[in-house]
Amino acid sequence: MNQHHRCLICLGSNHNGVAHLKSAEQELEKISSGIHWGNAVETAAEDTASSGSYLNRAALMNTTLxxxxxxxxxxxxxxxxxxxxxxxxQGIVPLDIDLLTYDDEIVKPADLKKSYVQQALQSVVQ
Incomplete structure (x- = not known):
């Protein structure tokens, strides 16, 4: 029997964000045994070569991977x-998917503190 792992993820895009996030969400649902999406939020670029804004969305997912x-x-x-x-x-990020936590392990502690991640996490029920 496969063990289920609980993960917190955050997606971001600064190029055609609505389309890239929607497509990525469909792909992620295929590798998840359950996923709860938070609201998409538009945020300013942070600590990157990118300019303009990002569309970000966080989720709580279960997976056997x-x-x-x-x-x-x-x-x-x-x-x-x-x-x-x-x-x-060049500052063009069609899609970024970050694994923030995996079970009880914090995979990206610095990312968890970033304001855009905090904004995206606000609507994810944990």
């Missing part, structure tokens, strides 16, 4: 949405 496989799946989804190292250097 181990942490490494889950992150690998996130990277594949980002790639399918056009995310590249060159684009990121």
């Amino acid at each position: 181990n942490k490494e496989k889950l992150i690998e799946e996130f990277k594949k989804i980002e790639s399918r949405h056009g995310r590249t190292a060159t684009g990121k250097q």
Whole structure:
């Protein structure tokens, strides 16, 4: 029997955000055994080469994937949405998916403190 893991994630996009987030949400639901989405929020770029605003959305998800496989799946989804190292250097982020927590492990403690993540997390029931 597969063990279920509870994860907190945050998605972001500063390029065609509505379309990229909607498509990514559909893909993420395929690798989740249950997902609760918070509201999408528009936030200013923070600590990046990007300018303008981002569309962010957080979720609480359950998955049977181990942490490494889950992150690998996130990277594949980002790639399918056009995310590249060159684009990121130019401030173009079609899709970013961050694993914030995995069960009781805080994976990205610095990200949890960022204001855009805090704003996105406000509507996610934990």
